Amino acid sequence: MDFLKKGFNGFTIKILALVFMTFDHIAAFMPQTMHIPVWFHWLGRISAPLFTFMVVEGFCHTSNKKKYIARLYVGAIIIAIGNQIINTAFQNPEGSIIMNNIFATLFLVVIYLQAIEFIKKFRTEKEKKYLVRGLLMISVPIILGIVILTLLFSSADKVLMFIMIFVPVPFLVEGGPILIALGIIFYLCRGKKFSLSICYFLMCIFIFVAIAGGDYSLKKSLLENYQWMMIASLPFMLLYNGEKGKSMKYLFYLYYPIHIYILYILGVYLIKI
Numbered sequence: 001m002d003f004l005k006k007g008f009n010g011f012t013i014k015i016l017a018l019v020f021m022t023f024d025h026i027a028a029f030m031p032q033t034m035h036i037p038v039w040f041h042w043l044g045r046i047s048a049p050l051f052t053f054m055v056v057e058g059f060c061h062t063s064n065k066k067k068y069i070a071r072l073y074v075g076a077i078i079i080a081i082g083n084q085i086i087n088t089a090f091q092n093p094e095g096s097i098i099m100n101n102i103f104a105t106l107f108l109v110v111i112y113l114q115a116i117e118f119i120k121k122f123r124t125e126k127e128k129k130y131l132v133r134g135l136l137m138i139s140v141p142i143i144l145g146i147v148i149l150t151l152l153f154s155s156a157d158k159v160l161m162f163i164m165i166f167v168p169v170p171f172l173v174e175g176g177p178i179l180i181a182l183g184i185i186f187y188l189c190r191g192k193k194f195s196l197s198i199c200y201f202l203m204c205i206f207i208f209v210a211i212a213g214g215d216y217s218l219k220k221s222l223l224e225n226y227q228w229m230m231i232a233s234l235p236f237m238l239l240y241n242g243e244k245g246k247s248m249k250y251l252f253y254l255y256y257p258i259h260i261y262i263l264y265i266l267g268v269y270l271i272k273i
Helices: 002-006 010-029 039-061 065-089 102-125 128-154 158-166 176-188 193-212 218-223 227-238 250-272
Strands: none
Touching: 010 039, 010 250, 039 065, 039 102, 039 176, 039 227, 065 102, 065 158, 065 250, 102 128, 102 176, 102 250, 128 158, 176 193, 193 218, 193 227
16 A cells, blocks of 8 residues: 555644544543543544654754744643633533643653753763753652642642643643653654564553553453553554654644634533533
8 A cells, every 4th residue: 555655744643643632522521411432532542642752753853942842831831721711711510621731741741852862962972061951851840740749739729720830740741651751762762663662562551551450351441441542553653754744833732722622612511501
């Protein structure tokens, strides 16, 4: 087949990830009475790994890493503020709220990738400033995360919630440490398809076992513990041909919050009908 020989460029993979993500969010935000098929969520498991994979590629190819990191951070802050506004203005009778903010996760991914590059630069140039920068970029998010989690268990005042908008931490972002670890794996395995396949497969197994709680039945694996279906992202990664494709870098930045807010608000009104 021609497309197998040609592979997928970055733009195609991002569009596919957008489509899979939309199915997942339809199932997440529509009323429970609509009984959206569970396979909508199955498709959704494919999207986050693909976006993480492509943000790693974007980081490695960009000519201005500082601007790339800053763009993801600004996107994370805007969405965090938007989530607070929408959740307050449109309270869902079923109790669900918008917690989605993949930009915060992707921001931390590139922070750790930049830390790795600083450490690599220290090894080649022997300048301690790069080692210090790298270690700080690795440790500061973790330390801040521990502090915020400690404060959350003791109090959850408005000041702390405000701080959390501007300080993404590994333990609280969408996908958590697992998705950040995947980003690091994608970076370390760039150009090594066999290594990527093995590491990704093992990560999927780890996630399946960790969530299963000892119940590995087919019913639970298909209806509840279906995060392992992220394995379906791997073929798209292996077929990535390294080409950028069409340049529409702001498409995802706009589509992500807009479609979430539309689906959430629509779901709230459908519940009230």
